[in-house]
Amino acid sequence: MILPNGMTFENDEAAVGKWSFFGWKDDPAYRSAGGLLKDSEAIPELFFLPQGQPYWIFEGWTKGFLLIHHGGDDPIETYPYEISTVDGKTFLFLFQTDRTDVFLKMDGKQYSKSELGRHDRTDYPFIDDAAVKGSWRSVGFVENAEDFLPGNGETENFLRSMEFCENGELILTYMDEIWRQKWTQGLVINLRLSTSAPYFIKEIDGDEYLFMEWRTGNYVYGNCKPDYYVFKREKKA
Secondary structure, three states: OEOOOOOEOOOOOOOOEEEEEEEEEOOOOOOOOOOOEOOOOOOOEEEEOHHHOOEOOEEEEEOOEEEEEOOOOOOEEEEEEEEEEEOOEEEEEEEOOOOEEEEEEEEOOOOOHHHOOOOOOOOOOOOOOOOOOEEEEEEEEEOOHHHOOOOOOOOOOOEEEEEEOHHHEEEEEEOOEEEEEEEEOOEEEEOOOOEEEEEEEEEEOOEEEEEEEOOOHHHHOOOOOOOEEEEEEOOOO
16 A cells, blocks of 8 residues: 555554553654653544554554644655553654654554544434525634634635535535535534534624534544634625
């Protein structure tokens, strides 16, 4: 198998399984399980899937290397790793540009992608919501809903627009791609990721805005608190 960075997959049974974040050091060549800093925004759990399979921001792996895509137009980074046993515990040292993240091996299970992450209930019955029907254009992306300020510089977002149609059909425009999902009163349902993101509508200065929790990879696999996409209602011509 050829990885996205052009490398050929080579197996490493010692890497396969679940790893838990143990600590980090601001040294890109650190090789000790001692003297580590614990407070960090590092990934809490890391899984090496069989045959170098990718998931979330991890674009695959091969013996000695892990591929990570941090998002957007950033290139796929190839970070070297080493595995060592210290006092009966197995550690993985992931060497990055300016730091080393250290993970403790929890098990050697061959996980599948479908087993990973947290997922929401998605089998909600459709309940109509006349207030949300129609088209909404994304105008912001904020950590908290209360952080949004209208007219504070709109940016081109990955998720361009959403159209709430009859009978719970939802049409989303992601850059140049069209995706179809579901909705019901108060929720946007992503069947692909098995998430149900709450939304609410708020009027600001005479315009209607829709706030939706962004429950994607960071929420599913990183156990992170979701940010908010903000949309403005498209007025009919």
